[in-house]
Each structure stands twice: as structure tokens, then as C-alpha cells.
Amino acid sequence: MGKNTVSRRIADFISKGVFADFIKGLQVTFGYNLTMHITIKYPDQEKWIPYSRFRGLHTLNKDEQGRELCVACELCSKACPTGCITVIPMEDDTGRGISDRVARVWKVDLVRCLFCGYCEDACPTRAIRLGREYELACTDLSCTKKERPELLKPQSIPEAITGGVVAKARFIKGEEGIRVEADLGKTRKMRW
Ligand code: SF4
Numbered sequence: 001m002g003k004n005t006v007s008r009r010i011a012d013f014i015s016k017g018v019f020a021d022f023i024k025g026l027q028v029t030f031g032y033n034l035t036m037h038i039t040i041k042y043p044d045q046e047k048w049i050p051y052s053r054f055r056g057l058h059t060l061n062k063d064e065q066g067r068e069l070c071v072a073c074e075l076c077s078k079a080c081p082t083g084c085i086t087v088i089p090m091e092d093d094t095g096r097g098i099s100d101r102v103a104r105v106w107k108v109d110l111v112r113c114l115f116c117g118y119c120e121d122a123c124p125t126r127a128i129r130l131g132r133e134y135e136l137a138c139t140d141l142s143c144t145k146k147e148r149p150e151l152l153k154p155q156s157i158p159e160a161i162t163g164g165v166v167a168k169a170r171f172i173k174g175e176e177g178i179r180v181e182a183d184l185g186k187t188r189k190m191r192w
């Protein structure tokens with residue numbers, strides 16, 4: 001066998017190998033295109049709805065009569081490994097809370113928070129929960145400190161919504177400007 005034939009055969013072998021790999025790569029690409037989408041058009045067209053076990057921004061809960069469940073016992077701040085919760089109690093017999101002892105100040109510093117959930121585990125009245133809110137980026141350090149009035153407001157993704165889905169995004173014009181929120185009526189299931 002001549003030297004030229006051998007080198008031609010080696011070149012053929014290599015080009016066939018490369019081409020086969022190319023076809024295999026295309027199969028994977030088109031296969032994914034036809035079978036499942038693993039990316040979402042976040043944040044302006046779609047929003048991820050987290051699973052129920054997700055731990056996001058803290059929320060302070062009320063009972064059915066609208067009374068605050070927090071009794072300002074400070075157990076959450078004692079349990080917090082980073083000391084980022086501040087609770088200052090006060091007496092209040094107006095019915096604001098389920099007890100006469102309520103929080104005058106309840107605030108959390110999100111820069112130091114680990115989202116570990118120890119605070120909600122320590123709470124005897126289930127007043128504090130880590131909710132579904134995950135869009136917490138901001139440009140000013142002051143907005144990383146969240147206080148009681150804000151945490152008492154309902155979050156945009158309620159706990160009752162089953163997670164693992166993607167919702168259509170919708171634009172809402174408010175006093176602070178334009179917000180992009182999840183439209184919980186228009187969701188699609190993700191097949192991870
Ligand atoms: S989630 Fe963890 S780190 Fe964050 S406030 Fe609660 S206990 Fe502290």
C-alpha cells in the first residue's frame with residue numbers, strides 16, 4: 001500500500017468521525033428543541049414561580065380576623081445565626097395582634113440574611129414565614145432592610161400557589177414606576 005493511499009484513508013477516517021460527531025450534536029440540539037424547553041424568557045416575558053419549599057423574602061402573617069400573629073417574643077432574632085433580625089416589643093391592647101404584646105419594630109437586614117429558615121422554625125405562632133419573593137436586587141443599601149409594615153403586605157406570589165411553573169409576565173404601572181409581575185392565571189408547567 002502506497003504512502004498516499006494510507007494518508008488518504010487516515011484523512012477519510014478523520015473526516016467521517018468529525019461528520020458523525022457533527023450529526024450527533026445536531027440530533028441533541030434538535031431533540032431538545034422538539035421535546036422540552038429548559039430555559040424561560042425571564043424577566044420581561046416570563047417569571048419563575050418557585051416550589052413551596054423555596055425560601056425567599058420574609059413575610060409576617062395575620063390570623064383570619066386580621067390580627068398580627070407576632071407576639072414580639074424575639075425568639076426569631078435569638079435563633080438567627082447572623083443576628084440580622086431586630087425586634088422591639090411594646091404593649092398594645094387595641095386588638096392589633098393576637099396578644100397585648102406586639103412588635104413596635106420588626107426588621108430584617110437582607111444583606112446579612114442566609115435564608116436558612118431558622119427564624120421561621122423558632123417562631124411559636126408561625127407569624128414569620130420565608131415567602132416566594134425572590135426579586136430582591138436593588139441599587140440602594142437602604143432597600144435591603146425590610147420592616148414590619150412592608151412585610152405584613154401580601155406578597156405577589158402567595159404561598160398557596162403550587163410552584164414549579166412558569167407564569168407569563170405582565171407590566172403594571174404603579175406609583176413607584178413600572179413593575180413586572182407574574183400573571184398567575186397564565187402558567188405553563190416546566191418539564192425539567
Ligand atoms: S433566614 Fe436565617 S439568617 Fe435570615 S433572618 Fe431568618 S434565621 Fe436569620
Ligand code: SF4
Pocket residue numbers: 069070071072073074075076077087122123124125126127128
Ligand atoms: S416573628 Fe415569631 S419568633 Fe419573631 S418575635 Fe414575632 S412571634 Fe416571636
